[in-house]
Amino acid sequence: xxxxxxxxxxxxxxxxxxxxxxxxxxxxxxxxxxxxxxxxxxxxxxxxxxxxxxxxxxxxxxxxxxxxxxxxxxxxxxxxxxxxxxxxxxxxxxxxxxxxxxxxxxxxxxxxxxxxxxxxxxxxxxxxxxxxxxxxxxxxxxxxxxxxxxxxxxxxxxxxxxxxxxxxxxxxxxxxxxxxxxxxxxxxxxxxxxxxxxxxxxxxxxxxxxxxxxxxxxxxxxxxxxxxxxxxxxxxxxxxxxxxxxxxxxxxxxxxxxxxxxxxxxxxxxxxxxxxxxxxxxxxxxxxxxxxxxxxxxxxxxxxxxxxxxxxxxxxxxxxxxxxxxxxxxxxxxxxxxxxxxxxxxxxxxxxxxxxxxxxxxxxxxxxxxxxxxxxxxxxxxxxxxxxxxxxxxxxxxxxxxxxxxxxxxxxxxxxxxxxxxxxxxxxxxxxxxxxxxxxxxxxxxxxxxxxxxxxxxxxxxxxxxxxxxxxxxxxx
Amino acid sequence: xxxxxxxxxxxxxxxxxxxxxxxxxxxxxxxxxxxxxxxxxxxxxxxxxxxxxxxxxxxxxxxxxxxxxxxxxxxxxxxxxxxxxxxxxxxxxxxxxxxxxxxxxxxxxxxxxxxxxxxxxxxxxxxxxxxxxxxxxxxxxxxxxxxxxxxxxxxxxxxxxxxxxxxxxxxxxxxxxxxxxxxxxxxxxxxxxxxxxxxxxxxxxxxxxxxxxxxxxxxxxxxxxxxxxxxxxxxxxxxxxxxxxxxxxxxxxxxxxxxxxxxxxxxxxxxxxxxxxxxxxxxxxxxxxxxxxxxxxxxxxxxxxxxxxxxxxxxxxxxxx
Numbered sequence: 062x063x064x065x066x067x068x069x070x071x072x073x074x075x076x077x078x079x080x081x082x083x084x085x086x087x088x089x090x091x092x093x094x095x096x097x098x099x100x101x102x103x104x105x106x107x108x109x110x111x112x113x114x115x116x117x118x119x120x121x122x123x124x125x126x127x128x129x130x131x132x133x134x135x136x137x138x139x140x141x142x143x144x145x146x147x148x149x150x151x152x153x154x155x156x157x158x159x160x161x162x163x164x165x166x167x168x169x170x171x172x173x174x175x176x177x178x179x180x181x182x183x184x185x186x187x188x189x190x191x192x193x194x195x196x197x198x199x200x201x202x203x204x205x206x207x208x209x210x211x212x213x214x215x216x217x218x219x220x221x222x223x224x225x226x227x228x229x230x231x232x233x234x235x236x237x238x239x240x241x242x243x244x245x246x247x248x249x250x251x252x253x254x255x256x257x258x259x260x261x262x263x264x265x266x267x268x269x270x271x272x273x274x275x276x277x278x279x280x281x282x283x284x285x286x287x288x289x290x291x292x293x294x295x296x297x298x299x300x301x302x303x304x305x306x307x308x309x310x311x312x313x314x315x316x317x318x319x320x321x322x323x324x325x326x327x328x329x330x331x332x333x334x335x336x337x338x339x340x341x342x343x344x345x346x347x348x349x350x351x352x353x354x355x356x357x358x359x360x361x362x363x364x365x366x367x368x369x370x371x372x373x374x375x376x377x378x379x380x381x382x383x384x385x386x387x388x389x390x391x392x393x394x395x396x397x398x399x400x401x402x403x404x405x406x407x408x409x410x411x412x413x414x415x416x417x418x419x420x421x422x423x424x425x426x427x428x429x430x431x432x433x434x435x436x437x438x439x440x441x442x443x444x445x446x447x448x449x450x451x452x453x454x455x456x457x458x459x460x461x462x463x464x465x466x467x468x469x470x471x472x473x474x475x476x477x478x479x480x481x482x483x484x485x486x487x488x489x490x491x492x493x494x495x496x497x498x499x500x501x502x503x504x505x506x507x508x509x510x511x512x513x514x515x516x517x518x519x520x521x522x523x524x525x526x527x528x529x530x531x532x533x534x535x536x537x538x
Numbered sequence: 539x540x541x542x543x544x545x546x547x548x549x550x551x552x553x554x555x556x557x558x559x560x561x562x563x564x565x566x567x568x569x570x571x572x573x574x575x576x577x578x579x580x581x582x583x584x585x586x587x588x589x590x591x592x593x594x595x596x597x598x599x600x601x602x603x604x605x606x607x608x609x610x611x612x613x614x615x616x617x618x619x620x621x622x623x624x625x626x627x628x629x630x631x632x633x634x635x636x637x638x639x640x641x642x643x644x645x646x647x648x649x650x651x652x653x654x655x656x657x658x659x660x661x662x663x664x665x666x667x668x669x670x671x672x673x674x675x676x677x678x679x680x681x682x683x684x685x686x687x688x689x690x691x692x693x694x695x696x697x698x699x700x701x702x703x704x705x706x707x708x709x710x711x712x713x714x715x716x717x718x719x720x721x722x723x724x725x726x727x728x729x730x731x732x733x734x735x736x737x738x739x740x741x742x743x744x745x746x747x748x749x750x751x752x753x754x755x756x757x758x759x760x761x762x763x764x765x766x767x768x769x770x771x772x773x774x775x776x777x778x779x780x781x782x783x784x785x786x787x788x789x790x791x792x793x794x795x796x797x798x799x800x801x802x803x804x805x806x807x808x809x810x811x812x813x814x815x816x817x818x819x820x821x822x823x824x825x826x827x828x829x830x831x832x833x834x835x836x837x838x839x840x841x842x843x844x845x846x847x848x849x850x851x852x853x854x855x856x857x858x859x
Contacts, residue, residue: 175799177819185607207608207822290707292693306802354714354803357693423608494820498800502627505804509715520626528821535603536610 126151128165129158134430136164136192139171139181146381149451156447157437164430185209190422192431198234198418198486199493201243206491206536211421214240216432222440230414231457234486237326243418244439245457246448250479251415252303252312252377254278254400255386258393260285260295260374271375271397273408275316278375278400279346285374286350292357293350297374300343301353301508302367304379307500308415312377314339315485316411317402321496322488329488329496329525331518335405340514342402344507353508365390379415380476384453387472396475398482409482416455455480491536495528496521600828606818611825618829628830630805631813632837634719638809639786642723647778650730651771654737668738675731683795686725687712690796697724712796715806722807725792733778740774741767769854776853780845787838790815810834 124147128135140150147170154166169191171180184190196204204210217223224232231248235241258268264285272278282297303309314321319335322328330336347353358372366382367373369390377399378386387394399411419439421431437444445456449463455476456463468477488496503517512520562568575582600618604611622628657668674682689696690711698708711721744767752762768775790811793801799816801808810830818827 174819175794177799179819182607182819182822203822204608207605209608292707292710294693354710354716355692356713357691357710360691360694492821494822498816498820499627501800501802502630502805502808505715505802509804511715511804524626531603535605535612 123151124148124168124170126154126166126168128167130165132158132163132165134164134427135167136425136427136430136434137167137169138193138434139178139184139191139195140168141171141173141178141181141195143170143172146452152451153438153444153447154434157434157444160437160443161433164427164433166434185422185424188424190424192425192427193419193421193434195246195417196243196420197493198243198245198414198416199489201418201420202238202489202491203493203532204420205238205242206532208536209423210242211423211425211428212240213242213244213421213432213435216436217241220436220440226440226459227457228414228459228480228483230483230486234414234489235418235457237486237489243420244435245416246419246435246439246454247417247452248414248455248457248480249379249416250455250476250483251308251379251413252399252411253383253396253475253479254375254398255368255378255383256375256395256397257368257371257373258395260371261395264374268393268395271395272400273397274403275313275342275400276403279349281374282346282350288351288355291351291355293352293355294357295372295374296350296356296358298376299353299356299367299373300346301504303377305501306504306508307497309343310336310340310500310504311413311485311487312399312411313343313402315413316400316406317342318406318410322490326488326490329490329522329529331500331525332515332522333518337514337518338405339402340504340507340518343504344510344514347508348510368392368394380453380455380473383472383476394472396472398475398478409479410484412479412483413485413487414480414483415487490529491532492525492528496525499524596828596831599825600832602825603823604825606822606824609822614825618826619833621826622829622833627805627808628810628813631801631808631810634801634806634808635787635789635810637719638722638726638789639783641719642726643779643782643786645723646726646730646733646782647775649727650733650778651737651775653730653734654741657734657738658741672731672735675729675734677728679729679791680795682728683725683792686728687796690721690725713803715804718797718803718806722792722796725796733782736778737771737774740771744770769856772853773855776845776849779849780842783841783845784838787834787841 124140124143138150138154140147142150151168154168157166158164171178171191173179178194181190181194190209196210201210227235227245228248231245235243235245254271256268256271261268261281264281266281266284272281278298285295285297286293287295300313301309303312311321314336317335317339319333319339321331321336323330350356359367359370363370366376366378366386368376368378369386369392371392383394383396386392398409401408401410419435421428421435425431438448439445439456440458442462445458445461446463446466448454449456449461449466453473455467464477464480467480468474487493490496499521503512503521506512507514507517562571601613601615602611603614603618653671657664657671661667688694690698692698692708692710692713695708695711697711701708709717711717711724748766748770749762752766757765788811789809793807793809793812794815797803797807799812799820801812811834814827814830814834817823817830
């Protein structure tokens with residue numbers, strides 16, 4: 062091994078004890094090892110990307126659309142979806158232009174940033190919004206309270222649409238603020254329980270006998286559970302991971318017959334015993350399986366629903382995800398209504414209605430033309446059928462022909478059953494965003510044992526109700 | 539510890555101070571001023587419109603309950619600031635931010651210094667090594683975060699597989715509240731390249747003669763590093779510390795990309811920047827979000843001043859003279 066001091070400075074070498082010890086590595090070796098470590102990590106990370114079977118062709122194509130030329134009226138819709146869903150909305154607009162010659166539709170791709178439609182919010186703040194946009198049903202009361210959405214009641218009345226035309230739970234959600242402000246365009250009957258027959262069979266369970274109660278779900282999960290070291294490499298289900306902590310608690314809470322708001326819809330009641338019991342059930346389940354933090358069942362980069370990994374037995378899924386999984390994997394899927402808590406809930410009580418609604422911002426340039434497009438998409442036989450066939454979007458219209466198609470679908474048919482039974486909606490309140498955020502934080506803290514279920518739900522209630530009081534004080538009831 | 543050099547101090551007291559005026563007197567000065575303003579006007583206008591105006595607006599907003607969209611707004615004085623004191627989510631976010639900053643900044647300094655010391659060695663192909671170590675810091679942070687989400691995957695990730703190889707069972711880095719912050723700190727080390735370059739520049743300014751004198755006096759490698767190298771690069775270390783703390787308190791993108799806007803899991807990565815964002819864009823409380831921003835600014839200012847007071851006096855500026 063040689064010393065690498067520059068020659069011009071070697072005058073000091075003889076006077077110093079600078080002999081390199083025999084065990085030392087050369088500087089170049091140290092550098093090379095460090096470089097190899099960095100490069101190797103990157104390369105290995107890249108090599109670990111798992112092909113999820115979704116081809117690139119599904120992600121290409123236009124997500125924007127220019128309006129058909131020569132029309133007297135033009136509306137703009139913000140399209141927040143990418144991939145096939147985004148392209149399908151372009152196709153929907155083109156079909157709408159084909160069936161009439163009055164209104165042209167411009168589609169502008171406005172992707173969300175981590176679930177926030179920043180472009181839409183900015184355009185509303187700047188008083189130049191699109192004519193049509195999407196909102197979660199439970200979020201529109203906030204927009205209503207802030208006075209930025211158009212009242213659709215007169216339009217519905219003029220077209221003779223009312224309670225009899227919609228599924229009861231959907232109509233209930235549409236009317237929680239007294240009148241209608243948004244129309245159901247992508248209904249999520251949440252949730253059927255889907256299961257991987259192969260995983261059940263491998264665990265010695267009958268793949269044709271899905272669980273009916275939560276106790277049966279727990280028993281099946283124990284049979285499916287596999288651990289490697291301290292990690293959970295196969296699990297029955299993950300009740301804290303049903304599309305986020307908040308949706309998980311809604312699902313299990315409804316299974317226990319819980320209500321998250323007071324009967325007069327003016328106060329959040331997450332501290333109620335049924336909600337706390339539901340959260341305790343989730344926490345106990347996580348602990349009995351070995352801890353939520355030890356679950357390691359999803360390959361990095363895996364973009365299909367988690368049931369597609371082959372490491373999970375039973376999970377609830379939305380219609381879009383179920384369709385995606387059945388089309389892009391060879392998983393043998395079974396489905397059933399979501400289990401209920403024996404002695405607390407009843408069969409079908411876990412189901413609730415989610416999805417996305419269409420609304421007209423109050424500063425929209427042509428609300429009448431916007432309504433005509435929304436009416437076609439959400440209540441016409443042609444529009445609802447096309448919407449279902451394009452994207453598996455389930456209509457809210459009770460007599461939609463697409464529902465017959467849905468019922469006959471081998472994978473999605475169970476959603477028709479859920480839609481019929483669904484009685485619940487997520488709290489439709491002006492501070493739904495605060496509630497969702499607090500549930501995500503505190504349900505997580507309870508699941509990881511940082512708080513008891515009672516403490517966690519009390520905090521959610523206190524924080525959300527305080528925010529609601531503040532909202533009332535500023536914007537009125 | 540030495541302070542500034544005597545000759546410099548002497549110059550400062552003996553030389554007469556030139557009184558300069560920015561008001562142009564001659565025709566040439568006026569001409570220069572006019573064209574100077576014309577050429578700098580894009581930057582001046584940009585500063586006024588895109589920095590000063592938003593800063594003033596956010597200060598005014600913080601005294602109101604204005605919403606991001608629509609709604610009524612009124613002047614509420616310091617109510618938003620008072621509410622912050624009883625906002626458990628804000629305290630949670632502040633605590634997470636402080637933990638990340640306090641842990642990540644010294645660690646980042648150490649790693650950057652270690653890399654800089656290695657890259658200050660004279661070996662063949664040194665410039666290639668320098669480029670390789672610097673490259674990660676120019677990778678867009680969102681792209682790097684996505685790659686790291688693969689690296690940190692508990693079952694299939696590179697990190698846990700390496701730990702497995704030496705008999706250690708790696709944790710669920712981003713899914714376990716106890717490990718999510720260490721995961722973010724680890725990810726932060728990916729971008730130490732900029733600081734590494736600054737420290738490398740500092741190391742190259744350390745006089746070789748002093749090191750050689752120390753060697754002649756019998757100082758070993760550690761003594762030379764501690765008593766010669768560190769004092770000369772202390773201004774660079776202070777720079778890294780202060781800018782690191784400022785960036786640490788403004789921490790946003792990695793947490794937002796890797797663990798979402800709710801600070802999953804269980805709020806363990808809910809940092810102040812993310813809480814500010816979700817308050818403004820999820821809950822539309824623009825006034826309250828502005829107050830969060832201003833308190834964060836004050837905290838950063840206080841931390842910076844304290845750092846200068848506590849650490850700045852131990853810095854040796856003789857090397858920079």
